[in-house]
Amino acid sequence: MAKRTIIPFGPQHPVLPEPIHLDLVIEDERVVEAIPSIGYIHRGLEKLVEKNEWPEMVYVIERVCGICSFGHGWGYCKTIEGNMGIEVPPRAEYLRTIWHELGRIHSHLLWLGLLADAFGFESLFMHTWRLRETILDIFEETTGGRVIFSVCKVGGLRKDVADEKLAEIAETLNGLKKEFRELAGVFLEDVSVKSRLAGVGVLSYDEAAALGTVGPVARGSGLNNDVRLDGHGAYAELGFEPCLETDGDCYARCKVRVREVFQSIDLIGRAIAKMPEGEIAAAVKGNPAGEFVGRMEQPRGEAYYYSKGAGAKFLERIRVRTPTNANIPALVKTLQGCDLADVPILVLTIDPCISCTER
Amino acid sequence: MTERKDLIQDILPIEAVELLGAAQDLRTAGYRLGQACATFAGEELELLYSFEKDNVLKNLKVRIDAKAPEIQSVTAVFGYAFIYENEMHDLFGITFKNLSLDYGGKFFKIAKETPWNPAYVKPETVGGDD
Numbered sequence: 001m002a003k004r005t006i007i008p009f010g011p012q013h014p015v016l017p018e019p020i021h022l023d024l025v026i027e028d029e030r031v032v033e034a035i036p037s038i039g040y041i042h043r044g045l046e047k048l049v050e051k052n053e054w055p056e057m058v059y060v061i062e063r064v065c066g067i068c069s070f071g072h073g074w075g076y077c078k079t080i081e082g083n084m085g086i087e088v089p090p091r092a093e094y095l096r097t098i099w100h101e102l103g104r105i106h107s108h109l110l111w112l113g114l115l116a117d118a119f120g121f122e123s124l125f126m127h128t129w130r131l132r133e134t135i136l137d138i139f140e141e142t143t144g145g146r147v148i149f150s151v152c153k154v155g156g157l158r159k160d161v162a163d164e165k166l167a168e169i170a171e172t173l174n175g176l177k178k179e180f181r182e183l184a185g186v187f188l189e190d191v192s193v194k195s196r197l198a199g200v201g202v203l204s205y206d207e208a209a210a211l212g213t214v215g216p217v218a219r220g221s222g223l224n225n226d227v228r229l230d231g232h233g234a235y236a237e238l239g240f241e242p243c244l245e246t247d248g249d250c251y252a253r254c255k256v257r258v259r260e261v262f263q264s265i266d267l268i269g270r271a272i273a274k275m276p277e278g279e280i281a282a283a284v285k286g287n288p289a290g291e292f293v294g295r296m297e298q299p300r301g302e303a304y305y306y307s308k309g310a311g312a313k314f315l316e317r318i319r320v321r322t323p324t325n326a327n328i329p330a331l332v333k334t335l336q337g338c339d340l341a342d343v344p345i346l347v348l349t350i351d352p353c354i355s356c357t358e359r
Numbered sequence: 360m361t362e363r364k365d366l367i368q369d370i371l372p373i374e375a376v377e378l379l380g381a382a383q384d385l386r387t388a389g390y391r392l393g394q395a396c397a398t399f400a401g402e403e404l405e406l407l408y409s410f411e412k413d414n415v416l417k418n419l420k421v422r423i424d425a426k427a428p429e430i431q432s433v434t435a436v437f438g439y440a441f442i443y444e445n446e447m448h449d450l451f452g453i454t455f456k457n458l459s460l461d462y463g464g465k466f467f468k469i470a471k472e473t474p475w476n477p478a479y480v481k482p483e484t485v486g487g488d489d
Contacts, residue, residue: 021468035462036466037462037465037466037467037468038466038467038468039466039467039468039469040468042467042469044471078365082365082366082368209391210438210439211438211439212391212392212393212437212439225391225411227365227414229414230363230364230365230414231362231363231364231365231414232363232365291368291370292368293368293370293407293409293416293418294365295365295393295411295416302393304393304394304409306394306396306407306409308398316398317396317398319394319396319398319407321393321394321396321443325442325443326393326394326439326442328442329438329439329441329442358467
């Protein structure tokens with residue numbers, strides 16, 4: 001019988017952008033068990049609800065993540081708007097959809113770059129992040145920020161975007177689409193890339209469902225639980241259909257994200273073409289006095305936002321359940337039985353965001 | 360106008376002893392577990408389990424005593440609930456009976472002393488530090 005050894009993986013590791021710790025129990029070069037632990041960058045963001053009035057909490061919740069900050073801000077506003085029965089103007093819903101999809105492109109390009117870096121394809125990494133700068137520039141031009149935007153508020157938005165600017169964004173994204181098509185060809189067709197990803201970390205449809213998997217990880221196994229189908233934002237009017245793959249391996253998860261970049265560009269184009277005129281914020285009166293459970297499809301998958309208020313300026317509870325949290329069971333499962341050398345790629349393909357998970 | 364399924368809110372208060380059975384019924388009906396969390400509610404802890412099917416949510420709310428919080432784990436029905444129940448154990452001091460994957464309080468490691476539950480009475484330890 002092979003000797004069992006425990007290898008500590010993380011919280012600091014070259015492949016980890018953020019600190020998660022895994023105790024990898026290995027026999028020879030094979031992982032037999034992975035025991036996760038988190039908490040290294042827990043910031044107590046949910047507890048700040050005791051010190052910040054509910055309209056201010058949007059700034060805190062945006063800071064749950066530096067990649068999908070807009071989506072978290074929207075998710076928080078959505079749960080408060082549901083709690084208070086506020087109807088958001090259509091133009092605000094369309095603009096929120098555009099910024100959120102820009103965030104998805106930004107997140108996926110960041111992840112694809114990290115993936116390329118993880119398997120040693122430095123030039124692919126640099127080109128992917130070069131394209132990502134285009135999205136950050138759009139954020140800066142439209143919101144004033146590149147990471148935290150603070151344009152979302154309960155009831156709508158703080159800033160409008162002029163129609164001329166929207167037309168310019170559509171043109172910029174068409175250019176980005178052409179450039180990304182070349183990179184997508186490398187990610188999906190290059191022999192060395194494919195050999196590193198195909199057949200690695202397979203998660204079947206049944207396993208993905210049984211493990212509560214969300215986001216591109218779930219969709220890479222054919223599981224359709226995309227929250228954008230629930231009728232919020234402008235998605236229903238834009239004709240949204242999720243990108244699904246069936247192989248369930250690292251390659252399938254990569255392919256879903258590549259397809260979603262193109263899909264987000266198309267969604268933004270359609271949203272700009274159909275942009276309604278009108279107000280960007282509804283009037284908000286009173287304080288939240290009930291409970292509401294809202295969801296968003298963040299770039300990494302489904303996120304939950306629970307708010308509970310008692311008619312006061314301070315909420316009694318805000319809870320954020322992020323997609324990485326939901327994907328840890330799938331990570332623990334796929335690591336069992338894998339080669340030690342595949343652990344970095346497997347950890348990376350769930351696109352872990354640990355500061356989101358710990359809040 | 361498209362139906363806003365996200366606006367349908369169904370939050371059902373139940374007794375703690377009913378949780379496992381209710382979770383089983385929801386699973387049989389095709390629901391999946393979305394999240395679980397705890398909230399302080401005076402001398403009690405309020406647990407909220409959210410389930411989703413076809414983008415419609417059902418939430419089960421359970422109240423338990425905050426001094427010695429204990430409840431049956433739902434991992435027998437939804438195995439992946441271990442991730443939420445280990446977190447609630449580590450941060451709120453809730454004991455989950457029959458938790459299928461128990462990290463023994465070592466899942467959520469933070470510098471601040473846990474659990475945060477102000478009413479929680481820490482059980483006496485025998486045999487000193489380990």
